[in-house]
Amino acid sequence: MSQEEKTAYSQEELKEFEEIILQKLSVAKEELHSLKETLSKKNDSGTDYTASTSKLLEDGADTLERESMSQLAARQQKFVINLENALIRIKNGTYGVCVDTGKLISKERLKAVPHTMHSIEAKLAKK
Template sequence: MNQEKTSYSKEELKEFEELINQKLKVAKEELNMLKESLSKRNDTGTDNTASTSKLLEDGADTLERESLSQLAARQQKFIINLENALVRIKNGTYGVCVDTGKLISKERLKAVPHTMHSIEAKLAKK
């Protein structure tokens, strides 16, 4: 009788943990770069010359600052999701779909290692 697997082996979990740690390292480096860019943007010396080009520059700077802030927030959320995945590895719930209770495919976890949903559950929500 061929039973469906309900969890990943310790070796498989170790493999996922290494993948997540690599992604976490890169994500944290990218977040630091975004934060540095933001702090440099905020340090621009502004004098009170109210020319039209200055107003356009300020508008572009504000837009870029907002864009960098959104990227930083998204990166922060990604880091939290990766850290939560590491917690799930430790407590034995990693790789199990929260909706179906079935094992999430290895291919999906390699592509999106912080996911908590199988592709079936993800598609069903659309």
């Protein structure tokens, strides 16, 4: 049976995808925790700035870095949620089926982007 004729992945294939997702989820959660920890730490450099221009530049750089880290944390949080949702789709039998076309998403794509809900064809058609 060719991939186009299949409507779902086998239990063995789903188990393989589940393992990939669980590994990625573990790493993603660790990275998210690290980002949140870094964001929660206060800037305790203890340096007394006497030049106000230097202090302003330093504060600006700190703010920019904090914003950047906050955006990274938000993206990482979204990634964790997407991976968790992929695990739910495995459990309810909808994993690997494109929400746009109803066809199976290629194994190669799912291995590269295990949380995707769109086949490459559907993704390209949206552009």
